[in-house]
Amino acid sequence: MKRKSDVLQGSLELLVLKTLAYRPMHGWGITLHIQQVSNEVLRVEEGSLYPALHRMEQQGWIKAEWKTSENNRRARYYSLTREGRKQLEAQEQTWETVTRAVAAVLKFS
Amino acid sequence: MSIVRRLVATFRKRKLEEEITEELRFHLDARTQLNMEAGQTAEQARAAALRQFGNPTQQREAALQADVAGWAESTGKDLRFAARTLRKNPIFSVFALLTIGLGIGATTLMFSVVNSLLLQPLPYKDANHLYMLWNKIPHEERISFSPREFLAYTGQSQVFDKLAAFTGNGFVISDQGEPQLMFGQLVTPSFFEILGAAPEMGRGFFESEGEPGHDREIVLSHSLWKELFSGRKDALGQTIMMNGSAYTIVGVMPGSFEFPGPTTRLWVPAALRGSVFQQHPNAHFLRVLAHLKPGVSVAKAQAEVALLNKRLDPDDAERKFFSVSLTEMIAGDMRRPLLVLLCAVGLLLIIACANVSNMMLARATARQREMAVRAALGASRTRLIRQLLAETTLLSLIGGGVGVLMAALGLALLESAGSKNMPELTRVHLDFTVLMFVIIVSSLAGIVFGMAPAVNGSKADLQSTLRQGTQSSSNRSAERTRSLLVFAEIALSCLLLVCSGLMLRSFVRLIRQDPGFAPEGLISAQAALMQNRYPDPAGLVRFYRNTSERLKEIPGVAVVGMTAYLPFGGNSWGNSFEVEGKPIREGEGSSAQIRPVTAGYFHAMSIPLIRGREFAESDTETAPRVAMINQVLARRFWPNEDPIGKRIRFASDWLTIVGVCGEVKHIRLDEETQPEIYAPYVQVPASMLDMGGRDQNYVIRMAGPSGNIADDVRKVIHSEDPEIVVTLNDMQALIDDTTAQPRFRTGLIAIFSSLALLLAAMGVYAVLTYSVTQRFKELGIRIALGAQPWQIRRLVLGQAFRLAALGIGSGWLAAFLVSRFLRSLLFGIAVHDWLTFTTVPMFMLAVVLLAGYWPARRAASVSPITSLRQE
Numbered sequence: 001m002k003r004k005s006d007v008l009q010g011s012l013e014l015l016v017l018k019t020l021a022y023r024p025m026h027g028w029g030i031t032l033h034i035q036q037v038s039n040e041v042l043r044v045e046e047g048s049l050y051p052a053l054h055r056m057e058q059q060g061w062i063k064a065e066w067k068t069s070e071n072n073r074r075a076r077y078y079s080l081t082r083e084g085r086k087q088l089e090a091q092e093q094t095w096e097t098v099t100r101a102v103a104a105v106l107k108f109s
Numbered sequence: 110m111s112i113v114r115r116l117v118a119t120f121r122k123r124k125l126e127e128e129i130t131e132e133l134r135f136h137l138d139a140r141t142q143l144n145m146e147a148g149q150t151a152e153q154a155r156a157a158a159l160r161q162f163g164n165p166t167q168q169r170e171a172a173l174q175a176d177v178a179g180w181a182e183s184t185g186k187d188l189r190f191a192a193r194t195l196r197k198n199p200i201f202s203v204f205a206l207l208t209i210g211l212g213i214g215a216t217t218l219m220f221s222v223v224n225s226l227l228l229q230p231l232p233y234k235d236a237n238h239l240y241m242l243w244n245k246i247p248h249e250e251r252i253s254f255s256p257r258e259f260l261a262y263t264g265q266s267q268v269f270d271k272l273a274a275f276t277g278n279g280f281v282i283s284d285q286g287e288p289q290l291m292f293g294q295l296v297t298p299s300f301f302e303i304l305g306a307a308p309e310m311g312r313g314f315f316e317s318e319g320e321p322g323h324d325r326e327i328v329l330s331h332s333l334w335k336e337l338f339s340g341r342k343d344a345l346g347q348t349i350m351m352n353g354s355a356y357t358i359v360g361v362m363p364g365s366f367e368f369p370g371p372t373t374r375l376w377v378p379a380a381l382r383g384s385v386f387q388q389h390p391n392a393h394f395l396r397v398l399a400h401l402k403p404g405v406s407v408a409k410a411q412a413e414v415a416l417l418n419k420r421l422d423p424d425d426a427e428r429k430f431f432s433v434s435l436t437e438m439i440a441g442d443m444r445r446p447l448l449v450l451l452c453a454v455g456l457l458l459i460i461a462c463a464n465v466s467n468m469m470l471a472r473a474t475a476r477q478r479e480m481a482v483r484a485a486l487g488a489s490r491t492r493l494i495r496q497l498l499a500e501t502t503l504l505s506l507i508g509g510g511v512g513v514l515m516a517a518l519g520l521a522l523l524e525s526a527g528s529k530n531m532p533e534l535t536r537v538h539l540d541f542t543v544l545m546f547v548i549i550v551s552s553l554a555g556i557v558f559g560m561a562p563a564v565n566g567s568k569a570d571l572q573s574t575l576r577q578g579t580q581s582s583s584n585r586s587a588e589r590t591r592s593l594l595v596f597a598e599i600a601l602s603c604l605l606l607v608c609s610g611l612m613l614r615s616f617v618r619l620i621r622q623d624p625g626f627a628p629e630g631l632i633s634a635q636a637a638l639m640q641n642r643y644p645d646p647a648g649l650v651r652f653y654r655n656t657s658e659r660l661k662e663i664p665g666v667a668v669v670g671m672t673a674y675l676p677f678g679g680n681s682w683g684n685s686f687e688v689e690g691k692p693i694r695e696g697e698g699s700s701a702q703i704r705p706v707t708a709g710y711f712h713a714m715s716i717p718l719i720r721g722r723e724f725a726e727s728d729t730e731t732a733p734r735v736a737m738i739n740q741v742l743a744r745r746f747w748p749n750e751d752p753i754g755k756r757i758r759f760a761s762d763w764l765t766i767v768g769v770c771g772e773v774k775h776i777r778l779d780e781e782t783q784p785e786i787y788a789p790y791v792q793v794p795a796s797m798l799d800m801g802g803r804d805q806n807y808v809i810r811m812a813g814p815s816g817n818i819a820d821d822v823r824k825v826i827h828s829e830d831p832e833i834v835v836t837l838n839d840m841q842a843l844i845d846d847t848t849a850q851p852r853f854r855t856g857l858i859a860i861f862s863s864l865a866l867l868l869a870a871m872g873v874y875a876v877l878t879y880s881v882t883q884r885f886k887e888l889g890i891r892i893a894l895g896a897q898p899w900q901i902r903r904l905v906l907g908q909a910f911r912l913a914a915l916g917i918g919s920g921w922l923a924a925f926l927v928s929r930f931l932r933s934l935l936f937g938i939a940v941h942d943w944l945t946f947t948t949v950p951m952f953m954l955a956v957v958l959l960a961g962y963w964p965a966r967r968a969a970s971v972s973p974i975t976s977l978r979q980e
Binding site: 028 | 128129131132133135136138139140161162163164167168169171172173174175176178179180182183491492
């Protein structure tokens, strides 16, 4: 099922949090943002985005509200909570630690 | 509860589903749009978008799952965590639960009483169309109808479509084992129909059974049916002997039907045109029940009733007719006391909430580090408040459960203690309405006592809390809140205490009220002499003479007297009268209580003789007719004269007044004594004795202790006639029965206010103890600098005093303003009774200072060294 360009499992939360730290947006916006910023390398698996968003909302990391979108439709905008900000810091650190570790293993010859 | 939660969840779920669907549609539409901009056709674009997105239904389900699971999980987590916290602090939890349970229990108890007695409609069909009709004359408030009046009115009313009359009577059942006296009602045939009461077996009465000669049918109450026939179906059609006649059983009423009261065991037709009623066409002894025609206004009905006087008694200008709704008749007297008690428990509940709130605030302060750490780890403020609210919700729900148990227990106690004199208590039960009430009240209570601690506790200020040592601002605001709560507790309990003080004082006044005779050591024995066995009134006199002679011979008996109408015995006989040479003026009242008594009655009862002489054995049937009057009558007609020698009459003969006696209370201790005319039993005209002299109440004054007076008295009476049913009573007990209601409400409010005071004292103690702990360092410095223990004590007690002065002052003022609502419940004291209004505040001050004494002593014993080292 999993395609190459899909966001690595576990990193979806981090990417969403980071995206929302930039500015509040709706699910579609998050998909576009990640795709564009990663130069089309990373593609959010659209099917798993919404369950993830709702799960994160329940955990209190993000909160949602209905607003009018650019094209004048009602859309659900997500933004980061205080708790979410802390979560983002923590996950970023974890990510860096892990990638540095992976890089170290790969560079070892 | 689970139903409610499921409802909420269902509702929530539907809303969520809609939102998620909309959210996903937005995404799909946006993608489709993008694809179209890339040059695809609308259909292709849509298909591509769907392909990329996957199954929308599946996604929607997954998102929904995440939401519901998250919500349920965090709620569950909150509750589990709350339960764990409560278990970890068993002393706190038990105290909090008991306090809430107490508040909710008392409130539930009173609410279930109010609900059953005031809110639930009466168990009769169309109950709010039922009225009772009465008349009144000056000095007598509620008089029944006479047979003549009732018969003249039946069928003539424009506003009532049905009228029924009924009157209580004793029935001696003689063919079912030992003869026994049963209280029953003579009712006109439409009685059951008006009340909409169907028998559980058989039938009610036919219209024809209200005619003389056809009235030997009987309808049994459920309880009598069980008692006599053990619930056998073949009871219908059988006959029982009552008062010498055979009655055929035609019906059995269900157990829930007990009109007009629970003492009613049977109903028989009243043949108003028969001889029994027509012998006394003008005696007022019929109670009248009326059913309002549909569509007729109450005002119109009242107008017709008010004009009855002109139609029924054109010669009697003083008589006024009026109607009272049945609901008002049954609940009217109870409403005020019950509402006062409900308010009292409401206050108690608020105090209990304040107390728990206080305890939680203290604990929240202690838990500040925990909160600060959790906040530092990323818990949002809402999250923390939610957590704390979960704790209070759990507390209040368990507290509600404890409360229901306490209420059930209290109800059982109430019934066992009070239902003998207050049979309406048996109607009280915990039902669905009460349960809903408990749920609402405990949730509200949880929010009330949980809000302050939650808001305060969640204001965890990381910096200052973790640094400790300095008092954080949330600490100080918590302390202010706590002082405010204690102030409220003191004020409310002062209010309650003043009210219960007033009721207590008035109750003491009531039971100390002189009934006009000496009830101690006085025994009454009632013998009901039925017409079938004593058709001739001369037989009544003979029975009396034989019996009283032999009663006097019982060892231990000092004096024996007899009266047809015993004070506090439940019966009375009002009659019109005339004074020779003095036409009665308007408003003076032409009715007096007639008391046929015997020589020795005044002596036995210890009723003081004011003037003249008492009746003597020489006042026989053949002697000149004499009477005695009470002081009320003497004052009204001969304010400046000696009534002795004047003549008065209530029947055809003029009676010479030979004596004036003291006032005797006849129905209640707090009543105004009625004018009374005493006549020698043996001189009362036969026709009147026939109706009004069939109850012979022997009053027996004991000289000393006796073996078994009850058996001796029964033996004497049964040796005269073995079929007479004898009822023995202690006179003091009869009086006590009439004070049952005030005793009940005074007892309850006293209990409630004592609990309130206890809670307030605990609150003061807790706040001061806590504040002493907080000021340990300061106190240590003061002591180190040479402050004496008494100065420290004064410091703490001063704080207690300030709380007390403010609280008591406010409570006192509130009591001063609201005590007038108690007016109708008070007897013999003013609503601003100075004694209560001075002693209660002083008493409360003493209690508060006492509660502050231990914290003060603790403060004075602070060792400067330890206190300074502690930081």
